[in-house]
Amino acid sequence: MNRARYRDRLKQALRSRMLTLALLILAGLISLALGREVARYVAVRQELERLTSEITNAESSTQQLEHVLASLKSTTFQEGAARTRLNLQKPGEKVLVIPNVSSTNQSIREAEPTDGSPATESNTRRWWKFIFTAPQSS
DSSP states (O other), X not given: OHHHHHXXXXXXXXXXXXXHHHHHHHHHHHXXXXXXXXXXXXXXXXXXXXXXXXXXXXXXXXXXXXXXXXXXXXXXXXXXHHHHHHOOOOTTOOOOOOOOOSOHHHHHHHHSOOTXXXXXXXXXXXXXXXXXXXXXXO
16 A cells, blocks of 8 residues: 555656646756757857868978978079179179160269268178168068
8 A cells, every 4th residue: 555655645746836847947957058068069060160271371481481481491582582683793703784765864964873882881891781671571
């Protein structure tokens, strides 16, 4: 009989509104916690994608900079820079300067050397300017 009574009480408890309400509240709390975890998971995945994209961009930028550095270290670039910036030449080479033909009067005036111009400056002075002055931006 005790067993039958126990079954009846259990059936009655399972049918009660209080238990139903408690189970609904518990299900709501579990759903809320699960929703928070899903939102956190989505945020972490988005952050991971953003960081992966940044890494890819940084690697690409690094490769470009390495390529530029390699070209700057090349003897061809160094020779070209020495020729154009410092007006240097290899032994035995002849330099030919061709004036601009578009406006004859202006080009003649520009070709006239004035004090302090690169044509009248010593090579030592040009090197000093090249090493110790900041490059002029256009």
